Each structure stands twice: as structure tokens, then as C-alpha cells.
Amino acid sequence: MFKRLTLGVTLALALAAGGAQAAGSEGHVEDHAFSFEGPFGSYDQEQLRRGLKVYTEVCSACHGMKFVAIRSLGDEGGPLLSKAEVRAYASEFVEVWDQSLNDGEGDYREALPADHFPKGGNANAPDLSLMAKARAGFHGPAGTGINQLLKGMGGAEYIYSLITGYTGEEKTSAGVTLYENSAYPGGWISMAPPLYGEDVEFADGHKNDLEHLSEDISAFLMWTAEPKLNDRKRAGLLGVLILGFLTLMLFLANKALWRPIKYKKD
Incomplete structure (x- = not known):
């Protein structure tokens, strides 16, 4: 039972x-x-910027993004907001908890680009x-x-x-x-x-x-x-090209080294 x-x-x-x-x-x-x-x-x-707007106006009411720094919105490969846009976004749309305010009791303040997105409301x-x-x-x-x-x-x-x-x-x-x-x-x-x-x-x-x-x-x-997906793909493509070039050079070097022996006349 x-x-x-x-x-x-x-x-x-x-x-x-x-x-x-x-x-x-x-x-x-x-x-x-x-x-x-x-x-x-x-x-x-542009799609990332639209997605940011959807998150800000809809999803952020419940869901947080505590591992994402607000300053990363200005990084290349992302929404690429200008520094002024990042500061404006942080101060207008994001509030963070600061324990140092209100005589150590803590209070909410406008976010700075150096802050991370807060936890969600739910x-x-x-x-x-x-x-x-x-x-x-x-x-x-x-x-x-x-x-x-x-x-x-x-x-x-x-x-x-x-x-x-x-x-x-x-x-x-x-x-x-x-x-x-x-x-x-x-x-x-x-x-x-x-x-x-x-x-x-x-x-x-x-x-x-x-x-x-x-x-x-x-x-x-x-x-x-x-x-960093875009950077990772560029680095991967460069690595493949370099390895392909080295493979070709090693193949040609092997052919050159063994040619006198392989085709040696008795």
C-alpha cells in the first residue's frame, strides 16, 4: 500500500x-x-536581432539567460549591436539584482553591458x-x-x-x-x-x-x-585546407624520395 x-x-x-x-x-x-x-x-x-526582440518582449517574462553576457550582443557573428545600442538595451530592458545597494540589503538596478542576463521570472x-x-x-x-x-x-x-x-x-x-x-x-x-x-x-x-x-x-x-559558431566553422575550414595541402606535399615528397629506388635500373 x-x-x-x-x-x-x-x-x-x-x-x-x-x-x-x-x-x-x-x-x-x-x-x-x-x-x-x-x-x-x-x-x-537580422534574424538574430528579431529573435532578441522576441525574447525580450515575450520569453524574458519567464525564462532567463544567466550564462549570456549582455555585451556579447555586440560581438561579431551575433546581433552585432553597436556599443551605444548595447548600453541602451541594457538600461532600458534589463534589471539586475545588486547586493551592494540599499546598505547591503540589495536592490534592483539598471543593467550594464558587463552584466549577464538575469534569471527568469518563473x-x-x-x-x-x-x-x-x-x-x-x-x-x-x-x-x-x-x-x-x-x-x-x-x-x-x-x-x-x-x-x-x-x-x-x-x-x-x-x-x-x-x-x-x-x-x-x-x-x-x-x-x-x-x-x-x-x-x-x-x-x-x-x-x-x-x-x-x-x-x-x-x-x-x-x-x-x-x-562562436561562425568562427569555429572558419577555423575548421582553414584547418581542413591546411591539412589537405600538407597531405599533398607529403604525397609528392614520398613520390620524389622513392622514385630513384622504385625505378632503379639493374
């Missing part, structure tokens, strides 16, 4: 924390063509700093990882599919409202739909339907998780 009661409590807590998750069940993640994919892909600067909401690297959108088949080899880890695709995967169906379990989602493992998630379309207006008139907003925030979260 005690074991059954314990099992029931454990199940209720699991449902409240993350939604009903069927054993071995995986959500459906669509492969999506992002600009940063492939060996020559790179981040779209203690149960996961931090989004590394979310695109923490989630694998593609698996298998049969545990081989071939899909990841062909399509990549799929973290950005997982986020995109999760945001666009709500079916509109709801249910209540253990006192928690769950929402049906085709991308979430198990099919039900405790997070309400974060975006509905037209949640954010862009100054350049860019499309702001659900699909485009989801694409923008997914790309932005990929950048927060791997901000």
Missing part, C-alpha cells in the same frame, strides 16, 4: 513538473532549413542560455545516431517544432493544466503556448506570423548556445 502511495505521489509530481511523458515516446520534430546549418552556414544578423521555467544545445531534435534510428549525423543535433529544430507544435487541446492532470504538443515527448506539456503569431511588431515590417517568430527565436537561442 505504501509503495502504491509513493508511486502515485511521484507520478503526480512528474506530471506537474513537465507534463505527462509516456515511456519511450518521442515527439515529432521537423527538419528546418536554418541559415547557420551546414559547413558553410552562418548566422543571419522559478520553474528553464534557463534558455544553452537550451538549443541541451535538446536533441533528432535521434536514432535504433540508437545509431545516423539522423544526427545527417541532420545535426536539431536543437533549434526542436525549439521551433515545440513552439509551433501546440494542437489547441488541453487537459487537467494532478491539478495541473497540460497542453497537447506534437513535438514534446509524451505529447503533453505544462507550458502554455508562448507565441500565437503577431506577438511582436518589427520596425522593418518583417513577417510576424507564428512560423516566422518561432524561426527567429530558435535561431537566436542557437546563437546564445553557440555564439
